Amino acid sequence: MHRRLSVAVTALAASLVMGVSAACSAPAEDAETGSSASAEPGALPVTIDHRYGTTTIDTAASRVATLGPGDADTLLALGITPTTMVPFSDPTEKTVVTPWNKDLLGENRPVILAGASQDLASAVTKAIATNPQLIVAVNNAVTQNVYDNLAKVTDTVVRPAQYEDWQVPWTASTTEIGKAVGKPEETQKLVAATQQKFADAKAANPQLAGRTSAVVIGSTGGGVDIYSPGDGRGQILTNLGMTFPASLDNTITNGFYGSISDENLNLLSGLDKLVVTDYAGSTEKLKANPAFANLDVVKRGDVVYVDAETGSAMSVPTVLTIPWVLDKLVPQLAS
Missing domain, CATH: 3.40.50.1980 (Nitrogenase molybdenum iron protein domain)
Structure with a gap:
């Protein structure tokens, strides 16, 4: 796609309230985790400041659902396979396997939240159905009503307050997600290595x-x-x-x-x-x-x-x- 026009989610709150209890009854059959629930020593508990306040995460989550395109990349790089992923491109996309993540995904196939970049309402109940212990929605436009209902289900983190929807610097989103899963030091190594890629490109050109x-x-x-x-x-x-x-x-x-x-x-x-x-x-x-x-x-x-x-x-x-x-x-x- 990736034009990511305005995300209309104001109608979601009522449907979430009705669907939460049913959605949490059993995980989706095709949800794979492959997650590493281990955290770095002293990394948890951690309090994440974000657009709608704070979220305190006490223990490492073994099941993490992502609601934004790109949110899963940080998890995969940290050895965590999320229960859900949002495609980068066409909202009708049937796969989340890309040239940059295929080796890390391996045979795992998280639930695909097609169209979540344009219509978050269509994706949330599917994400909840995977019984996540943590929901990551940093790279998406999440309203207060949606956040409040997600937070009733489990720990939820969204974008930092100082940035606008769809304009979170990659360093900030990566750092926030890494802290939320209890791996801040490993995450900073990933950030530094990626920044070096830019530095090398600039030095060569x-x-x-x-x-x-x-x-x-x-x-x-x-x-x-x-x-x-x-x-x-x-x-x-x-x-x-x-x-x-x-x-x-x-x-x-x-x-x-x-x-x-x-x-x-x-x-x-x-x-x-x-x-x-x-x-x-x-x-x-x-x-x-x-x-x-x-x-x-x-x-x-x-x-x-x-x-x-x-x-x-x-x-x-x-x-x-x-x-x-x-x-x-x-x-x-x-x-």
Whole structure:
């Protein structure tokens, strides 16, 4: 997909109250855990500060459900297979196996919460049905009502209060999840190793530093949708030392993204690099758009086109997606 438009969940509270007792009666048959319930010495109990207050976790959870795309990556990297996972891309996706997680998943197949990025209400009861001891919903838009009902079932953590939905820095989400499962030191090693990937890429390509850039996707109605520097796709570029120009700030009108019509596409002309992600053939349609083809950045050949899978991986930077994305993206940015 990964456009992640506004998540409508206000109708969920009533259905949760009715479904909690039934949902907790037995775990789903296809829920695999493979979890390591061991915690680092002294790591638990821990109190996690988040958007809706605090959650104190006393013991290591052997069953952890994730409600946000990318939340599971941190767990997998820590040796914990969650009971549920949210696909990165198409809401109709039938699998959560990706090039960056397949080795860690092995034969385990968590319950797939298809469409949870767009409609959290459709996913919550499935997650509860796996009898989790901890619910991780950091990389999703969770309302107060949804959180309150989840917290009645078991310990639940959501995004840190200082960040907006879909704009949590990957370092912050990784650190929070690692603390919640009692493995903060191992998590910081993962963060440091991933930061080193960015440092190595910047050192090998100093010409990227300070260059202006943005990520867009062709819009079905013409023009493009553009992602903010706080969005996962934007984070990849800023972590490489590139900058989102102030001249494009006003295009971000919906939190983490905005739209630019054909008439205003010239706003992109001055960029040093433009990254175009694909979804369902949107890139080919964009290339055929004369308003796009006539942009200076296009005519100079400073557009990097990435496929839908790479775009999905960029949308939620994690300790697993980042190395995979950098291997594909950096050579094209640097050329």
